[in-house]
Amino acid sequence: MSSYPVWGWGGPSDEPTRQQLEGLAPFVAAATGVAVQAPEAPARTPAPPPARRRLPGSLAHLGSDQPEDRVRHGIGRAYRDLVRGLRGDIRDVPDLVVRPESEQDVADVLEWATQSRTPVVPFGGGTSVVGGVEPRGLDGAISLDLGRLSGLVEVDATSRAVRLRAGTLGPAAEAALRPHGLTLRFYPQSFERSTIGGWVVTRAAGHFSTRLTHIDDLVESVRALTPVGTWESRRLPGSGAGPSPDRMLLGSEGTLGIVTEAWLRAQPRPAHRWAATLAAPDFATGSRAVRALVQSGLQPAACRLLDPVEAALSGTLATGEAALVLGLESLAPPLDAEIAQALEVGRDAGLRVLEEGARGEAGDAWRSTFVRAPFLRESLVLLGVLVETFETAVTWDRLDELVTSVTTAVTASLQRVCGGGAVGCRLTHVYPDGAAPYFTVVAPARRGSEIAQWDEVKAAASDALAAAGGTITHHHAVGRDHRPWYDGQRPDVFAQALAGAKAAVDPSGILNPGVLLG
Numbered sequence: 001m002s003s004y005p006v007w008g009w010g011g012p013s014d015e016p017t018r019q020q021l022e023g024l025a026p027f028v029a030a031a032t033g034v035a036v037q038a039p040e041a042p043a044r045t046p047a048p049p050p051a052r053r054r055l056p057g058s059l060a061h062l063g064s065d066q067p068e069d070r071v072r073h074g075i076g077r078a079y080r081d082l083v084r085g086l087r088g089d090i091r092d093v094p095d096l097v098v099r100p101e102s103e104q105d106v107a108d109v110l111e112w113a114t115q116s117r118t119p120v121v122p123f124g125g126g127t128s129v130v131g132g133v134e135p136r137g138l139d140g141a142i143s144l145d146l147g148r149l150s151g152l153v154e155v156d157a158t159s160r161a162v163r164l165r166a167g168t169l170g171p172a173a174e175a176a177l178r179p180h181g182l183t184l185r186f187y188p189q190s191f192e193r194s195t196i197g198g199w200v201v202t203r204a205a206g207h208f209s210t211r212l213t214h215i216d217d218l219v220e221s222v223r224a225l226t227p228v229g230t231w232e233s234r235r236l237p238g239s240g241a242g243p244s245p246d247r248m249l250l251g252s253e254g255t256l257g258i259v260t261e262a263w264l265r266a267q268p269r270p271a272h273r274w275a276a277t278l279a280a281p282d283f284a285t286g287s288r289a290v291r292a293l294v295q296s297g298l299q300p301a302a303c304r305l306l307d308p309v310e311a312a313l314s315g316t317l318a319t320g321e322a323a324l325v326l327g328l329e330s331l332a333p334p335l336d337a338e339i340a341q342a343l344e345v346g347r348d349a350g351l352r353v354l355e356e357g358a359r360g361e362a363g364d365a366w367r368s369t370f371v372r373a374p375f376l377r378e379s380l381v382l383l384g385v386l387v388e389t390f391e392t393a394v395t396w397d398r399l400d401e402l403v404t405s406v407t408t409a410v411t412a413s414l415q416r417v418c419g420g421g422a423v424g425c426r427l428t429h430v431y432p433d434g435a436a437p438y439f440t441v442v443a444p445a446r447r448g449s450e451i452a453q454w455d456e457v458k459a460a461a462s463d464a465l466a467a468a469g470g471t472i473t474h475h476h477a478v479g480r481d482h483r484p485w486y487d488g489q490r491p492d493v494f495a496q497a498l499a500g501a502k503a504a505v506d507p508s509g510i511l512n513p514g515v516l517l518g
Contacts, residue, residue: 007085166197
């Protein structure tokens with residue numbers, strides 16, 4: 001079997017060479033203070049055990065038991081997945097990868113799985129960072145890959161909405177909408193590899209900081225298949241008719257049904273754009289400026305506040321100050337008034353303008369780092385660096401305390417577990433009533449013990465988030481990794497209601513067991 005295509009973000013051509021890694025090492029050490037190690041070569045992945053399940057003859061043409069195919073569908077893209085893939089130690093592997101070609105195929109597979117009590121783990125682009133796509137602890141599971149259910153089905157130009165199949169990748173969706181002069185304006189960091197269905201079931205968020213940033217905001221209607229029938233909501237701009245059928249599927253992570261299509265709200269491409277980078281003396285001052293911006297009525301497309309650690313790591317600002325990467329856009333009217341208002345609010349809050357206009361070096365550095373982050377992370381892992389992220393959301397009145405307490409707890413954990421390391425924080429999404437802090441952890445790894453190291457640090461981070469009143473996840477989903485803290489966050493009576501809903505649509509409990517529910 002091959003190695004890099006199984007564990008890496010890209011393909012074989014994206015695998016960094018030893019020379020590239022050795023050239024990167026001094027920069028990493030200087031920017032993070034973490035000593036790097038000699039580059040590690042990815043191990044070959046051994047073939048998994050023989051498949052224990054077989055599809056019936058009528059469905060056999062949809063299934064694959066090829067070793068590499070199965071292994072690819074046994075990991076996501078979290079740090080722990082990268083380490084396991086790098087070492088060729090991928091243990092939770094589906095018995096079969098099943099690729100339906102139609103909704104009828106999905107229905108037939110669910111019928112067989114229900115009768116045979118076979119766990120079904122839905123798979124879109126495989127970009128989960130929370131254990132959502134791996135059949136962890138599931139005996140004889142199949143991975144239901146929706147990749148063949150892809151493409152633009154219909155455009156409603158009058159309502160400015162589009163109907164897309166669940167397996168459509170982000171770039172393919174945008175390419176299909178471009179001839180119609182439309183865009184979803186939805187770009188998560190996993191954009192190139194994630195799918196429409198994956199966005200819906202994980203309640204994903206794009207990289208825009210305000211306005212239509214959650215997939216929730218775009219969904220007009222969702223269609224899903226369950227073991228007991230079809231779940232499809234009526235297309236409506238809004239409705240007060242009881243609890244929303246769409247809202248139950250949003251964030252369901254494949255536990256209530258297999259999403260096959262969605263109607264999403266689209267919009268024209270922006271006519272005007274403007275960007276600026278501002279410096280704040282510290283993160284707290286910057287966050288007050290951001291709060292003033294969004295509470296003034298402005299809805300900046302980009303409003304990323306980077307603390308000094310994040311600013312330095314991304315190459316945005318190396319002065320020891322916090323950096324605010326700001327961007328405005330408009331569908332038609334000029335942005336002059338909004339630009340003046342944004343700069344005035346920033347200056348009044350004590351920020352200084354570094355650059356502004358159509359583009360700037362600091363802003364470009366941030367955007368480049370954002371796009372290349374998955375590839376850079378793999379290079380760091382190969383250099384023996386523990387690098388991972390976690391995120392949350394909290395109201396403004398608790399933001400400063402949360403950032404301080406979480407940073408303190410994780411720093412102490414890194415010192416105890418790794419002997420040192422750095423914690424950075426940035427605000428990725430902002431609202432009139434709060435913000436979403438996103439933390440980056442960089443530390444020296446002990447080869448062979450990386451997963452145990454990260455599990456301990458992750459537990460400390462999650463405990464600190466819960467204690468500070470934040471959510472266990474703002475947009476990374478629950479998966480299997482966040483279950484203990486999700487169970488503590490949700491109301492007990494809601495858990496009972498959710499279990500009742502699952503029992504009604506999935507009486508045999510075959511849909512992604514262990515995610516959201518036992």
